[in-house]
Amino acid sequence: MNAKKVIVSVLLSAALCALAAFGQGAAAPEDVLSIVRAIDAKQRSATSRQDMVMTTYPDMGDEGNKREFAIRSYSKGEDDSYMEFLEPRSIKGLRILGKGDDNWVFFPSTGRTRKIAGTSKKDSVQGVGGDFSYEDVGGGSFESKYDFRLLKSDSGSWTLEGVAKKKDAVYSKIVLTADKAKSLPTRIEFYTEEDGYFKDLVMTDFKVMGGRDAATRMTMVNLKKKSKTVVVVKAAEYDIQIDERYFNPSRFDK
Amino acid sequence: MKKILIAAAALAALFLALSTLKAQESSEAEEGGAPLADERMSVYGYGVSFASVDFRELPSEEAELGGIAYIRVKGDFKPQEGLSFHVEASYDARTGYQNSFVTLADAGLLDPADADAHTFMSSIEVDQAYGSAVAGDFSLQAGKLPIGWGSAYVFNPTQRASRPALLDPVVDETPGTLAILPTWSPADAFRLSAYVAFQDRSHRETVAADDGAIENMPFGVKAQTTIGNFDVAACFIKEVDYVELAGLMPGSYERSLFAGLDAAGAIWDFGVYAEAVLMLPMGDDGLSWDPDGFDFLDALEVAAGFDYSFSGLELELRAEYYHQGSGTSDKALYSPLDLLSGRKLLQAEDYVFARLEKTFADYFTLSAGGLVNINDASVVAMAELQYEAMDNLELKAGATVPWGPMGSEFEGRYDLSALGLGEVDVMRSSIYASCKVSF
Numbered sequence: 001m002n003a004k005k006v007i008v009s010v011l012l013s014a015a016l017c018a019l020a021a022f023g024q025g026a027a028a029p030e031d032v033l034s035i036v037r038a039i040d041a042k043q044r045s046a047t048s049r050q051d052m053v054m055t056t057y058p059d060m061g062d063e064g065n066k067r068e069f070a071i072r073s074y075s076k077g078e079d080d081s082y083m084e085f086l087e088p089r090s091i092k093g094l095r096i097l098g099k100g101d102d103n104w105v106f107f108p109s110t111g112r113t114r115k116i117a118g119t120s121k122k123d124s125v126q127g128v129g130g131d132f133s134y135e136d137v138g139g140g141s142f143e144s145k146y147d148f149r150l151l152k153s154d155s156g157s158w159t160l161e162g163v164a165k166k167k168d169a170v171y172s173k174i175v176l177t178a179d180k181a182k183s184l185p186t187r188i189e190f191y192t193e194e195d196g197y198f199k200d201l202v203m204t205d206f207k208v209m210g211g212r213d214a215a216t217r218m219t220m221v222n223l224k225k226k227s228k229t230v231v232v233v234k235a236a237e238y239d240i241q242i243d244e245r246y247f248n249p250s251r252f253d254k
Numbered sequence: 255m256k257k258i259l260i261a262a263a264a265l266a267a268l269f270l271a272l273s274t275l276k277a278q279e280s281s282e283a284e285e286g287g288a289p290l291a292d293e294r295m296s297v298y299g300y301g302v303s304f305a306s307v308d309f310r311e312l313p314s315e316e317a318e319l320g321g322i323a324y325i326r327v328k329g330d331f332k333p334q335e336g337l338s339f340h341v342e343a344s345y346d347a348r349t350g351y352q353n354s355f356v357t358l359a360d361a362g363l364l365d366p367a368d369a370d371a372h373t374f375m376s377s378i379e380v381d382q383a384y385g386s387a388v389a390g391d392f393s394l395q396a397g398k399l400p401i402g403w404g405s406a407y408v409f410n411p412t413q414r415a416s417r418p419a420l421l422d423p424v425v426d427e428t429p430g431t432l433a434i435l436p437t438w439s440p441a442d443a444f445r446l447s448a449y450v451a452f453q454d455r456s457h458r459e460t461v462a463a464d465d466g467a468i469e470n471m472p473f474g475v476k477a478q479t480t481i482g483n484f485d486v487a488a489c490f491i492k493e494v495d496y497v498e499l500a501g502l503m504p505g506s507y508e509r510s511l512f513a514g515l516d517a518a519g520a521i522w523d524f525g526v527y528a529e530a531v532l533m534l535p536m537g538d539d540g541l542s543w544d545p546d547g548f549d550f551l552d553a554l555e556v557a558a559g560f561d562y563s564f565s566g567l568e569l570e571l572r573a574e575y576y577h578q579g580s581g582t583s584d585k586a587l588y589s590p591l592d593l594l595s596g597r598k599l600l601q602a603e604d605y606v607f608a609r610l611e612k613t614f615a616d617y618f619t620l621s622a623g624g625l626v627n628i629n630d631a632s633v634v635a636m637a638e639l640q641y642e643a644m645d646n647l648e649l650k651a652g653a654t655v656p657w658g659p660m661g662s663e664f665e666g667r668y669d670l671s672a673l674g675l676g677e678v679d680v681m682r683s684s685i686y687a688s689c690k691v692s693f
Contacts, residue, residue: 058616067617067645088645089298090692093330099442102483111400111428115485115518116525243335245388249485250437250445250478254338254386254393 040141082246106253210237306686320352347376361678382430398430405518406557414493484519499595528558590668604628632658646692656681
């Protein structure tokens with residue numbers, strides 16, 4: 001299996017899960033900056049451990065044509081992440097360490113750890129049946145990337161439009177819908193200058209996991225390619241003690 | 255025969271155990287919201303069926319077939335956090351020209367009728383079996399373990415604990431070496447690791463009286479740090495190789511000391527790496543310092559390369575240059591005995607490997623490339639179509655075409671008449687198909 005595909009798949013899953021896992025309770029501020037900050041605040045945790053299953057559908061209309069990955073992940077702060085593949089068996093034991101923009105991959109067959117080249121955030125993410133850019137899987141708060149305005153506010157949700165602060169941003173605009181009671185995003189529409197509205201991320205099946213309210217099912221649809229990726233979080237724990245070796249480039253394979 | 259029956263029974267038992275485990279995992283996954291199975295103990299692996307034909311002789315009756323059946327079973331046991339055990343066992347059956355004994359018999363290097371000749375069609379081996387312990391900044395691996403040093407993709411000058419299995423059609427695992435490997439990592443920016451091995455690089459099946467001599471103990475020490483975008487390592491390695499070829503090369507130990515450097519990182523969107531060792535000037539005993547006649551380029555072994563992904567095209571390019579100072583640029587000096595004994599798999603000084611890989615229609619990957627001997631202008635061209643038919647089913651079809659002028663390395667035919675033997679053909683033009691099932 002193509003190593004880059006695998007890395008991308010895992011980074012994607014981790015990023016989506018981070019996006020979905022927020023703290024409990026919510027204020028209901030009506031000024032835009034407070035809303036965005038409330039959402040950003042709930043993405044943060046000191047550490048986390050998650051079990052997830054990611055399913056890719058190259059053709060969103062063909063549910064039988066799919067590939068499934070089972071992944072265990074650990075994260076620390078915004079920069080450190082560790083992933084281990086449990087399924088499929090063909091890549092079982094493959095481990096990926098991310099520290100900021102640096103990535104290392106441990107290949108269990110050769111017993112070798114390799115450093116993987118950084119990739120432009122503009123690059124299309126390959127191999128998971130969708131058009132995810134590395135921007136999707138990177139860190140950073142909504143507030144730091146977009147200038148928001150309130151499009152709509154009803155009894156249960158806010159709809160915010162965020163315009164990119166940087167001219168060279170991957171997305172020129174996003175439209176974010178968030179649940180008022182939870183301060184959790186339930187849907188994000190992604191726009192680019194070239195393609196307009198072309199991706200849609202929907203978060204559903206909210207459950208309490210690890211003491212936090214979190215979406216346990218995330219579906220990313222690529223409207224241009226007609227493909228989708230579904231990530232289901234099976235279990236999650238937050239702010240727990242995690243052995244430092246998982247985040248050490250020379251020992252994460254041990 | 256008895257050995258094979260026992261192995262077959264053991265493998266069958268493992269499959270039965272595995273099917274039970276898989277059933278348990280599936281039922282847990284269907285419950286939803288339950289964590290993935292915490293695999294304290296797991297058994298997994300893969301099986302490969304591989305068939306090839308030497309098409310250079312087609313359609314004549316001289317055309318030969320080759321077949322491989324390979325099963326690798328892996329097991330993990332994690333009794334507690336920070337402590338684990340790993341084992342890998344393989345069943346390897348090769349027929350026709352895929353069996354190295356057939357090639358040797360063709361050249362008259364061994365007689366299959368000789369009761370003492372090693373002419374096995376199949377073998378069963380516990381290739382890896384080791385424990386790992388992690389405590390604080392220290393970790394320790396001990397047993398029969400893979401020592402995979404080096405950042406390069408095809409050639410690894412710093413990997414001296416085992417011989418490389420270059421261009422093997424089914425196996426890409428690093429062979430296990432009897433060794434202990436401690437690692438100390440007080441900070442992310444600094445890692446120190448070392449190994450002491452209890453067998454030489456040849457991993458031969460038989461023992462020799464001097465195996466236990468301390469001068470025949472290989473070791474390596476590596477210090478690694480991170481500088482900007484690059485992981486950089488410096489190492490010092492002692493290599494011990496036992497070289498022999500029945501009737502032609504009496505067994506002897508070859509000892510060498512190497513100082514090495516390794517760097518891997520990124521420049522723009524290119525992944526780049528370089529890995530090099532310098533063989534230090536030692537005397538014939540491999541122990542005493544002897545700088546007389548030292549030639550830097552002859553002592554140098556380097557692999558350097560890059561990889562690049564073409565944005566939006568699902569296309570990857572990889573290229574690697576390899577310099578083997580101990581090789582020769584004069585093809586008249588090629589040594590088929592070095593090749594057949596495993597002492598040196600490549601004969602020349604300079605090589606380039608390149609490969610282009612295109613993914614399409616979601617599950618298909620087409621790759622094409624080759625290994626070029628720059629010194630004698632011979633090449634091994636390779637093309638392959640891979641299809642991931644299911645999560646754990648991979649189908650491949652491809653061709654390997656060695657080509658070169660007469661007497662060149664990849665032309666592949668060596669005349670051993672001076673040794674009273676025949677011609678040996680070590681390179682085959684193969685069309686192949688394979689099926690790999692992971693479990």
